[in-house]
Amino acid sequence: MSSQENSCSNDLGLSLGMLSLRIWLGLRAIQTGLEKFAGIKKIEYVPVEIDGAPNVYELTRSIEVKAYGLSYYKGVPAALEDKFKAEPLIPDFFLAIYDKILGPSLLLLGITILLGIATRISLFAMGLVYTSLTIGLILIKQDAGVAWLGIHIIMVAMALVLAKHDKFAILNKW
Amino acid sequence: MNFDLPSLSRREFLSKSTLGAGLVLGAPSILKAKEAGAPADDIRVGFIGCGKQHEVLFNAMVNIPGIRYVAAADIMKDRLGRTFGAIKSRFDTNIKRYYDAEEMLEKEELDAVFVATPDFWHAPHTIMALEAGCHVYCEKMMSDTLEGARSMVAAMDRTGKLCQIGHQRRSNPRYLFTLEELIKKNKICGQIININGQWNRALSSSQDIAAKPDILPKADVLRKYGFNTGADHELSLEELRHRFLNWRFYKSLSGGPISDLGAHQIDIFNWYLGVQPTSLMASGGRSYFKDREHFDNVMCVFDYDTPEGNVRAFYQVLTTTSSGGGYYESFMGTEGTINISEREAFTKIYKESGTTDAVSDQWDKLVARGVLKKVAAGQAAGGADAIASYESAPPDEYSLPGGLSKQPHTNHIENFIASIRGKATLNCDARHALESEAPIYWVNPAAESKETIIFTDEHLHT
Known part of the structure; x- marks a missing residue:
């Protein structure tokens, strides 16, 4: 095997490695962003069964289904938001803005990374988003979450290193 | 729309109508209406009083079929306009508007009237409507006075018309299930020894009402x-x-917090036990709202003699705090406790720790049948300050197997409408309501006098 063939083979591996990272990071961000638009919707009340038959008192139980919509949007989960509000280093106005932009940002960056649109800039922006999340989790002492986000940052950095091998992209300029 | 006001005052009305004949028990209490025509016929409905409670009732009845909205009466133009607009937008019907209820009753052909006026107008409006040939759904408290409430029962008997009182919990499937299945049939509480009820309302919810x-x-x-x-x-x-x-703050217009909030829950004490109390102790104070005529916080203890034994029931209504678990009625027995509330969130059921194997087996079987749902096994709180010898093991927690798919007042109104059609009997006619409400009228006097009241028929008769 010639050195040129070896080089081509390595380039393909690096390109596929980059694509794998883009797919993982892109879908991860898209799904996370989508989940921020998810909520529980009650769709039906059905009679409670006692001894295998509908009860005579009209006691009902509701069937709930997961639904997506703008009305369900919550960028920062309520449980975490209360803790962040208690942190003096996180101003309320900043938290309010962050709550509004986090979901759309994840969706937008997920799409651009998945499709390969301005991959480097998108990856860097995603790194900043994950870093901002990390800072919040450090403040409220969620060490497992910090470690989890640390892995994301490593993957973003690996993707940036491999960006020159990003061959399956729509816009490779930036 | 007619803006003329009648010359008949409330006091004159009372003196001319049933108070003078308060002891006349002509016809027996007719709990089932005569047939109101074919079942498909619409029930022609009018409203007396178009304030906040009227809105609650209207919103609870909009999905009940077979109702035709005809007219509404209120002395406030703005409220009449809101009611007109709500009915117009929902049903595309132009109702007639009246400033005076008596005029509405004279001019309109109504089958049923919903009374949601201040307490001191409940008796006059209810009697007026019954004597005009209408069935009546009247909000609780029946009246600001015991005499007024008794006159409503007499009018119901005299006219033979239906009179449902708005103790809506009596038609609530969760309350009916709890009474019939859990307490009576399966006796999960064992012997009920104590009852504890409360309605704690925050200071922010107890302020004066203002309007333009x-x-x-x-x-x-x-x-x-x-x-x-x-x-x-x-x-x-x-x-x-x-x-x-703010008529609720004035003694001559209402019974104060114990009747506004307590009446619903003390009614549950009496309904569930099936007997009236034998005595009453009470204490109250104008501890925060010093300028108000009524007490802003009241605590009372009723004693009951039931076939199973003596029961003591504590009730408190507080208007200066919402802490302490909201509003509920707790029936505490030797084998289990049921905290029942109109709010599902406040409803909890506990099996006593250390019960016999037979009791545990019974609860397990009820869970298997779907009568109860097990929520969690009891867990000791633990901690360095726990002293084992002081504490009983925590009880296991259960819940009702289901909830309510309608608004809390809907079932009660459905029961009223079905009774008018002859398809049901009232769940809370005026006589049964008064049997339950009568002891409540004595809480404020007991708190004022700081003396125990031993109930006699004179206190509690209907």
């Missing part, structure tokens, strides 16, 4: 309709309007 002066009735209207009743001086327009908006 230009939408409120004029002084002569408010005087004509008795909002100056009990005043020891000529009231200014501002004072009259305060009484109009």
Whole structure:
């Protein structure tokens, strides 16, 4: 095997490695962003069964289904938001803005990374988003979450290193 | 729309109608209406009183079929307009609007009337409507006075018309299931020894109600309709309007927090136990709202003799705090406790720790059948300050197997409408309501006198 063939083979591996990272990071961000638009919707009340038959008192139980919509949007989960509000280093106005932009940002960056649109800039922006999340989790002492986000940052950095091998992209300029 | 006001005052009305004949028990209490025509016929409905509670009732009945909205009466133009608009937008129907209830009853052909006026007008309006040939759904408390409530029962008997009182929990499937299945049939509480009920309302929810002066009735209207009743001086327009908006604060217009909030829950004590109390101790204070005529916090203890034994029931209504678990009625027995509330969130059921194997087996079987749902096994709180010898093991937690798919008042109104059609019997006719409400009228006097009241028939008869 010639050195040129070896080089081509390595380039393909690096390109596929980059694509794998883009797919993982892109879908991860898209799904996370989508989940921020998810909520529980009650769709039906059905009679409670006692001894295998509908009860005579009209006691009902509701069937709930997961639904997506703008009305369900919550960028920062309520449980975490209360803790962040208690942190003096996180101003309320900043938290309010962050709550509004986090979901759309994840969706937008997920799409651009998945499709390969301005991959480097998108990856860097995603790194900043994950870093901002990390800072919040450090403040409220969620060490497992910090470690989890640390892995994301490593993957973003690996993707940036491999960006020159990003061959399956729509816009490779930036 | 007619803006003329009648010359009949509340006091005159009472003296001319049933108070003078309060002891006349002509016809027996007819709990099932005569047939009101074919079942498909619409029930023609009118409203007396178009304030907040009317809105609650209307919103609870909009999905009940077979109702035709005909007319509404209120002394406040703005409220009438809101009711007209709500019915117009929902049903594309133009109802007739009246400033005076008596005129509405004279001019309109109504099958049923919903009374949601201030407490001191409940008896006059209810009697007026019954005597006009209408079935009546009247909000609780039946009246501001025991005599007024008794006159409503007499009018119901005399006219043979239906009179449902708005103790809506009596038609609530969760309350009915709890009474019939859990307490009576399966006796999961064992012997009920104690009852504990409360309605704790935050200070922020207990403030004076205000409104833009230009939408409120004029002084002569408010005087004509008795909002100056009990005043020891000529009231200014501002004072009259305060009484109009905040009638719950005045002794001559209402029974105060114990009847506004407590009546619903003490009714459950009496309904579930199936007996009236034998005695009452009470204490109350104007501890925060010092200028109000009624107590802002009341605590009372009723004693009951039931076939299973003696029961003591504690009730408190507080208007200065919402802490302490909201509002519920707790039936505490030797084997289990049921905290029942109109709010599902406040409803919890506990099996006593250390019960016999037979009791545990019974609860397990009830879970298997779907009568109960197990929520969690009891877990000791633990901690360095726990002293084992002081504490009982925590009880296991259960819940009702289901909830309510409608608004809390809907079932009660459905029961009223079905009773008019002859397809049901009232769940809370005026007589049964008064049997339950009568002891409540004595809480404020007991708290004022700081003396125990031993109930006799004189106190509690209907």
